[in-house]
Amino acid sequence: PEGETLLELDGVFKEYDAETAVEDVSLTVKQGELLTLLGPSGCGKTTTLRLIAGLERPTRGTVTIGAETVAGGSAFVTPEARDVGIVFQDFALFPHLTVKENVAFGLTDADEEERGARVEELLDLVNLPEHGEKTPDQLSGGQKQRVALARSLAPEPEVLLLDEPFSNLDVRLRVEMREEVRRILKEAGVTAVSVTHDQEEALSISDRVAVMNEGRVEQIGDPAAVFEQPESKFVASFLGRASFLEGRLSEGKVETGIGRFDAATLEGYDTTYDNAPVDVLVRPDDVRATPATGEEADGYVLRRQYVGPSFIYRVELDSGETVHCLHNHVENFETDQRVAVDLVADHPLAWY
Template sequence: MYSLEIDNLCYSYDGHQVVNQLNLQVKQNEIVCLLGASGCGKTTTLKAIAGLIQPEQGKVIILGKTMSHGRSFIAPQHRNIGMMFQDYALFPHLNVADNIAFGLKEKSKRVRAERVTEMLELIKLTPFAERFPHELSGGQQQRVAIARALAYRPNLLLLDEPFSNIDAQVRFQLINEIRAIIKSQQVSAIFVSHSKDEAFAFADRLAIMDKGQIAQVGDPQLLFQRPNCKMVAEFLGQGIYLDAERKNDSIVITRFGEIASLTSLADTKASGQVYLRPQHLELDNNASAVVDVLHERFMGTEYIYRISADGQELEIPHPADKPLDLNAPISLKIKAHAVNFFS
């Protein structure tokens, strides 16, 4: 049984199709990220799962129970879903312990106390039980919010941009902590984000959304190395396109020669483009395949060179101990790798 099944979900707003025939399955104890640019429909999808909006079409099923389908609709408070918002939505007049206990009102006093104690230990904030939200750091507030969302043992946890307000210096440490907390509670989660770095660190699988649909779903490594379309390739990392031709099991780029095997790629067309990211490329002083260096930036452990190739610009890292001579010709070399070939 899946924790969540979405079948043919559709929703419009002011005549604009926000979510269009969206399908998704989430396994038990799995974290799935709805990832995409602003306006792609990810937050609307989250609201439909939570029951905050009623879809025009399609099914939302949680642990085998249909939550919405046609005229059948179960209200949010009866879906046993935990939610964590971008601003955490902690109650300012309640201390940490009371915030965590908020969703446990129907439990006995003893059960509430035991669960709050358990959650405080889980988020490592036992000494802060009597403090109020304004007396906590952003990271501590976030841990309280996740504890409150998990306290009543939800069937599914929904997180809407939960890390966007956290300082970059501690963000990924906190991401690892929150992920470990969710995994320890054996709960499935849907995580909405526009940051691929957060998604890679937090989720088991990514569902890349575009124009109200899921363009591709899979684990981060698969999507990064084998995007099924240009939109997914570009969203997951900056790169450049170069014209190429297929010859047997290899491809040839006119300016750079044979570069890689095409094994496991389904596209059989003879010509197209390859998508090259910075890690696929290296620079050196060589008269062949000359590119223009637009800018040099020293970063301590490396240089960053912004180059122009076929009218496209890209920043490429380069070892700090081997700076390029900008007064001499500079060539672009393509490392052997499994390429992304789009016809």
Template sequence: MSSGSANLQSADVDLSVPETETTVLELDGIEKSYNDTNVIGDLSLSVRDGELLTLLGPSGCGKTTTLRLIAGLERPDGGIVRIDGEAVSGPTFVAPEDRDVGVVFQEFALFPHLSARENIAFGIQEWDDEEREARVDELLELVGLKTHGEKHPEELSGGQQQRVALARSLAPEPSVLLLDEPFSNLDVDLRVEMREEVRSILKKAGVTAISVTHDQEEAMSISDRVAVMSEGGLEQVGTPEDVFQQPKSRFVAGFLGHASFVSGRVTEGCVETGVGCVPLDRVNGLSEEYIGSQIDLMVRPDDVRAEPAEPAEANGEVVHRRYLGPTVLYRVEIDTGDVVGCMHNHADEVSLDEPVFASLDADHELAWFPRGERKMADGGQ
């Protein structure tokens, strides 16, 4: 786990499920190693009925291994996997085909010699003919391919193939649906469109789903909750808004978008920083009991404004400029030595090496951390 918490108290991951929610999937102390290398270490997580939860993290953090352990494609070295309250890995091991789990692979894995209708029906061959045909019809309509049932995969677009793969996985009415990097094989524009479509389909179907991705924007846009992973463990689990706005560790802060850390000293009524004095009630969980403490405030680029200024009035200098099309990302080194990111409209003109006056322009509570290494976290990119 990365060091540093969002306050000076415990930063334990909240894994609880409200009493009003039904737990469909439970991972209890899961462990997995390969060749003496620990990949998953004592991981516990509960997923709620009808929830879309995304495992998010950099390559090698263990998210795909976690998915494979849920599916039964790997055996854990320790811990228990439960589906609908029944243990499927642990003291006993239930084969993948008997777990009531559906999987959508990133390459879709459709059978090229079968039509869309036949692909969808593949996993329910034992059903009565009439029931099977009705289920396929229902799913073709659900995924918006009612008139494409007789087409083969090569006759379908990438987005249509993905919807067929999704429908095929939904056909047996699994308790849990697993999606492994489901949008990675699509071009950028289609990827954004399909995120919205897949979320809508899953919600209409009422299925409990776990997705895996390293794409922060994807995780934020489709998930009810996000589980951020690092080095085989969970850093934080929460709604997209919670993990983005109130990260529990510096790793989460940096991985979920661009983050900067501004050093400050807690005084009576505010936190004194190089970009202004921030009232205590604008800092999450901070109170006067911390007066005298040295802390770091986390700020995002949209929290900071940098205006050209005369050298005598400036408190910083632009040291980096990145043009992003609609916006421009600047890095400003302020007089305290901190480097902060700020995002401006593409039409704004702030030149490299230009003296500026940087100030906070946040309309929400800021997260904070114990004083640590001063660095810019570049969104995990």
């Protein structure tokens, strides 16, 4: 039932001769939930999916699906015997089979009538009721992805795994299909684990996000929590544009070169930290630049980047530190222009 843990990894390691691909990963996924593993290339995302699917055996730790330990100790359930579906990056449709035949492929148990009914149901779910007789080469990228999803969902797997599901789509379609894939998974009610290196994608489609770095899960939580309350500098810089300023704690304040804020907002702060150096996270909308007037200057514009509705200025401060400032078109600065920079956020994050 909804809300109960369906999938659990407990202290899972995967070691190869020379390196550890997955290191002490523990996580749970609830029935009907969509969890995304987010992290840079090589951080162990695909290996984690393969461990869930049974395509790899953990070096240590256990994997549990439902009530069954599928890997751990002497237990090992083969991929075929696990109730797990996979959507491949390249969709892996059978080119010589029609859409209907592709979707029906995994439905070996049911009789023909049941199979036909199930295929119709799935084509409705993925919004392709008119395309059943086509072959994959007659479909657009988005339609192929819909067929791949329908085929993986047809046997009603307990867990659906999606490895970089949008990487074969162009940028515009990618954004459109994010919403569609989430809708389809939610309507199907399947428990899903997806993988991406794209933070915007992870934040927009997931119920929860697990941020991975060098084989480990650094933080797991709902999208807003991992973005707004990153627990490490890695998570902060992976989930958005981030600069770090050197700060110093003093009398309940954190002082930086461009402003100060209340230290009480820092987690775990107490006065014993006074005079300690801290790294202060500064996001582009945490700072404002203004044209320098006389002595009021903190640095100069190194680079400006046009990002559609706004500009992002990279400012080198006279301290040698750099920050990114987000500005609309009204305030326009030139490269090399001297500017004053102020910290406008009142609750920045910092690490001791």
